[in-house]
Amino acid sequence: MTMGEFYSASDTQEACTLLSRYREKASVLAGGTDLMVAVNQRRMPLETVVFIGRTGLGYIECEQDALRIGATTTHTEIARSPIVREKAPLLAEAVRSIGSPAIRNMGTIGGNVANASPGADGSVSLLALGARVKLASVSGERIVDLDSFFVDIGKTRLEPDELLTEVIVPVRGEATRWTWHKLGQRKASVCAVISLAMALELEGGTCRRVRIALGTVAPTPFLARKAGERLEGKALNPALIEEAARAASEALPERDGLRASAWYRRRICEVLIRRFLAGLAE
Ligand SMILES: Cc1cc2nc3c(=O)[nH]c(=O)nc-3n(C[C@H](O)[C@H](O)[C@H](O)COP(=O)(O)OP(=O)(O)OC[C@H]3O[C@@H](n4cnc5c(N)ncnc54)[C@H](O)[C@@H]3O)c2cc1C
Known part of the structure; x- marks a missing residue:
């Protein structure tokens, strides 16, 4: 591996200044668990590295209606955080299923989202929670809904001079019900064959704020x-549950993957949603 220059930014401003100077030539380095794999497999050249591990973006803050999680917060920190476990247990559970302890100790939530893998566990759970991301550059900040952030495999709405600084997760009410299900070819350190993150509120038996997100x-x-x-x-009833489960599976793109066919993923999607909703109805 050959590398040009390495910068360790001391704050967000310095990181943004470096990104505006080097733009497409710069690679942001957080935990390196995706980036270094790509570099070692020669899928990505490494010209100028901007390390953001010392920029002060490792934090979890709770406001009245949202959790603010700094981009370099690791999966271990999120999974162990009492406030995340209380206010956004779906996210805590999803990041707990990432890789192995070593990967969770290094991998960050910002890296998980910015890497834009279709099966990224953090991203899928955040999508179900209606999260937004804060992007910073030398010209200022903007906030983007995760719904419109992902463009394609490995592609997002991040501009070359922008840094993802924060994930904003709406805090849901006590009526929230959720599920996280990651189906893999084995139980540990596994990439998902399919994952389902679902959140809704049940008020007097009526469903509200329903979001169904799927990975891979x-x-x-x-x-x-x-x-x-x-x-x-x-209100949930067997016919409605069937209708929703089928609608989700029929909405999935016709995309055979390395780990499973589109047909298999559709069947599994239907079964997982039906099971979750039937459990709630009971
Ligand atoms: C063995 C192994 C197992 C894994 N298992 C899983 C798994 O089960 N589930 C899962 O979801 N992922 C898994 N991963 C992938 C990876 O660990 C996660 O996606 C992790 O969250 C990436 O974070 P990072 O800090 O290491 O990102 P990095 O590797 O540092 O960066 C990833 C990409 O995002 C960019 N980037 C990082 N931070 C920012 C930022 N703040 N702003 C702008 N761009 C940024 C980088 O330039 C790079 O392109 C696994 C990886 C390995 C090696």
Whole structure:
């Protein structure tokens, strides 16, 4: 591996200044668990590295209606955080299923999202939670819904001079019900064959704020928006559960993957959603 220059930014501003100077030639380095694999496999040249591990972006803050998680917060920190476990247990559970302890100790939530893998566990759970990301550059900050952040495999709306600085997770009410299911070819240190993250609120038996996100079924983490809408404002019953589960599976793109066919993923998607909703109905 050959590398040009290595910078360890001391704060966000310095990191953004370096990104605006080097743009496409710069690679942001957080935990390195995705980046270094790509470099070692020669999928990515490494010209100028901007390390962001010392920029002060490792934090979890709770406001009235949202959790603010700094980009370099590791999966271990999130999974162990009492505040995340209380306010966004779906996220805590999802990042707990990432890789192995060593990967979770190094890998960051910002890296998970910015890397834009269709099966990234953090991204899929954040999509179900309706999260947003804060992007910073020398010209200022902007906030983007995760719904529109992912463009394609490995591609996002991040500009070359932008740094993802924070993930903003809406805090849901006590009526929230959620599920996280990651199906892999073995139980530990595994990439998902398919993953399902689902969150909804049950108020007096009626479904509200339903979001169904799936991993590894499309080129980006996938939001089954129409299937969620079928449940909105309605009480769960067997016919409705069937309708929603089928709508989600039919919405999945016809995309055979390395680890499973589109047909298999559709069947599994349907079964997982049906099981979760039937459990709630009981
Ligand atoms: C053995 C192994 C197992 C794994 N298992 C899983 C798994 O089960 N589930 C899963 O979801 N992932 C898994 N991963 C992938 C990886 O660990 C995660 O995606 C991790 O969260 C990446 O974070 P990082 O800090 O290491 O990112 P890095 O590798 O440092 O960066 C990843 C990419 O994002 C960019 N980037 C990083 N931070 C920012 C930022 N703040 N702003 C802008 N761009 C940024 C980098 O330039 C790079 O392109 C695994 C990886 C390995 C090696």
